Structure formats: structure tokens, C-alpha cells
Amino acid sequence: MNPELKRYIPIVDMIAETFGSDCEVIIHDLANPEKSIVYIANSGVTQRKIGDSFTGNFISDVLISDQIDGDYVSNYRFGRDLSKLIKSSTALIRDDKENIIGAICINFSLENLNKGFNAINNLIGPLYEERFEAPSPNLMKGDVQTNQNINIIVKRIVDHILDGVDTENLTRSERVQYIRFMEERDIFSIKGMVEDVADRMGISKVTVYSYLDEIRCENNEIY
Template identity: 35%
Template sequence: MKRLHPILKAFVPMVKALAETLGPDCEVVLHDVSDPERSVVAIENGHVTGRTVGSPLTDFGLYLLRSPRFKNVDYVANYMTRTNDGRKLRSTTVFIRNEAGEVIGFLCINYDTTKAFAVKEFVEQYLKFQNLEEIAGTKEERFVSKVEELLLEAMQEIKSLTGKPLRFASKEEKLAVIKKLDEKGFFLLKGAVEMLAKELGNSKFTVYAYLREARKKGDSIMI
């Protein structure tokens, strides 16, 4: 290793520690800016950018040294850069200064976001939902352990549409209720007719008659 300024030398263990902490997708680099053509004096996980000890300072590093905008800046965090093969990096550069406040080095962290973006795409894909109401006209699918629960829930939903006990509904309202329930598959459940008959205050034979009439009238029935 070339002879380093004592302040830079103190950062060498940090390069290794950060790399072990942040993992193999994170490159950690220490630059000695006194020799821009061979500025890299310590590097871990160099496979991220393909660099080694002795590699030069980047064009952005040269810009940071020359631009007055960064005269009193301590670090630039979380900016995006790209590798030569197009991978996106999340990068941070820390300015290392001597006692006089002059920049003598950079500590750089370059995180390869390839895996992170793959996870993001996976999560977005599996959190993409179709609207059940648009597909089937119902807001949600109910998961019950007993058929009685399904019957009761269907009845409660229909009661909310009329705003009053079903036994006090008019015939047209009852026909509309039956049509809605029929569309939901209510009458495929055992005991459905008997339960509805009790709620309507009619016999099950009347419910069957209403069901035939509702199916015959089709879309002309409205609540």
C-alpha cells in the first residue's frame, strides 16, 4: 500500500467493516485524491464496478474536487450512478478533509440495486389486484366455515339495500331482493329458500313463485 495521510489511513479498517456489514452487493472505496490517476487505495467488493486498488478517480470525483458548489459539503448521499453494463447503483460519497479543511480523500459507497429492483418488481406484481366489484359486482369474497354464516351475511347485505325489515317490503321490493340474491347464487345453498321465506313473512312456495317471476322479468326489476 502506498504511504497514506494518517487521516486516510484511519479509514482503511472502515472500508472492510462497512463492506462486511452492508454485504457483497455493496462496494466500499477509499480514494486518495492526491493521485487522481491511481486514487483507489482500498476497496472491498470491487466486482460491483470492476475496479481494484490503483484504479483512477471517476469523472464525478474530479468534478467534486473542482466545483465550488462542494467547497463546504461533507457528503453527497444516495445519488444514482450506473455501471458500464448498465446496472443502477445507489451511491454516497463522503469528503475526507485534513486539518486545514482541504479535501484529501473520498470514502465512497456504491450499492448495486439490481436485486432490490427485482424484489420491488416482484412485490408490485403480487400486490396488483383486480377490482372484484368490477368483475362480479361484489366488494369482497367472504370466507366462512359454515353455510349458515354465508346465508346470514347475504341476508344482512340485502336488508341494507331496502332499509327496512323484508317482511314490510312491497312485492316489487321482494322481487328485487330475490333477483339480487339469485345473482349472488344464494339459492344454490341448502336452506336458502326457507330462510328467505322466514325473513319475507311468506311461505317457501311463495318464494319459489317470486323467484320464477324475478327470473322471468330479468333486468326490469330495480330496488
């Protein structure tokens, strides 16, 4: 583990122990996007493990969020429905040269709290209105105009993904696999990244769009 990230382990453990098993805390190493999770405490919230990658939430809910304040975003939510909501906060980690090298992510499951509120309502009547609303997107899908710093961060993530890859000799299926990995992490929601990835992989942007159409059709995405 990067020594600059390792020093955050006591903080991660302290947060996890303070808030209990419903609070999962993760350290991400952005120099290794495909296996970015290098430390995790209370892994039961999202069922992820060391060696797993960050999700698309890191791009959409953190880097290009309109709620980002300095180097952190707090109290954004995600989940399939009200009973499975997770409240999250993420802080970026910089090295001594101010380069972003990682992130600490706190994921707090609201499932037990929601059950508690429902139990109270069942016992003494509906004194409380629904406490948790389903998450709403804070940005439009598609190209997002972002500042130069965010573009630099995401370009570095792409560089790390393709580091050491002989892009000239990739098969079509291998190229699609890399594009799929980036698409699943919302990298192409950043303005200009289709062109940058195309240049980095030595293919045309039309080819990238073709791969994206194929991937999105497989995922039954409708435009």
C-alpha cells in the first residue's frame, strides 16, 4: 500500500468503530483504478472487498457533483429503494505535491434506522413523515462541463487504467472490455473524455461511441 495512504488507516478504523457495523469506511488508491480498494473496515454495507474497484458514484456523486466543497462531498445517498439507502461521504487524499492520489469513502447503511422509524410509527402512530427520500441525481447525464482540475484527475485515472497496456495490439473484445470498465465508472460523463480515451487507445472517437452504443444496448439503456 502507498505509505501516504497507509497513514489514514487509524482514522478509518476509528470512524468504523465509533459508528458500528452499519458504517463502512474505505481507502481507495486511484493509482490502481481496477483494484482501487486497498483497505476497508466493516465491509458488510456494500459487500465489497480489498482489490475491488471504485464505482461510478465516485465520478458522478463526488468529482463532478455540484455539492463538492473543497476536497470532500458529504451526505449523498444511493441505493435501490428506501429500505436499502446508503448515506455516503467522500474525501479526496492529496500527496505533498497536491496531486490527488486516493480517497476515503464512508458508507452508512440507513436500513436499520429506517426499520426503527417504521417500528415506532407502527407502535404509536404516524408521528414521523418518511425520513428518507430516494436519491435524486444532482447532474444531467451525458457530457458535463467540468473544471480543468477534474479533467486532469479523470485523465490520470484513465492513464492508470491503461498503464502498461499494449493498446495497438488489443483485440476488439479487449478494447470493449476497457471501454466497459470506464463506462461503468461514469468516466465518459466528463466532457472530452471520449476524445481523450480514443487518442489514448489509438482508435477513433466514432469507434469509442460505437463500443458505448453496444455496451449500453446490452445494459438495456434507453436514450
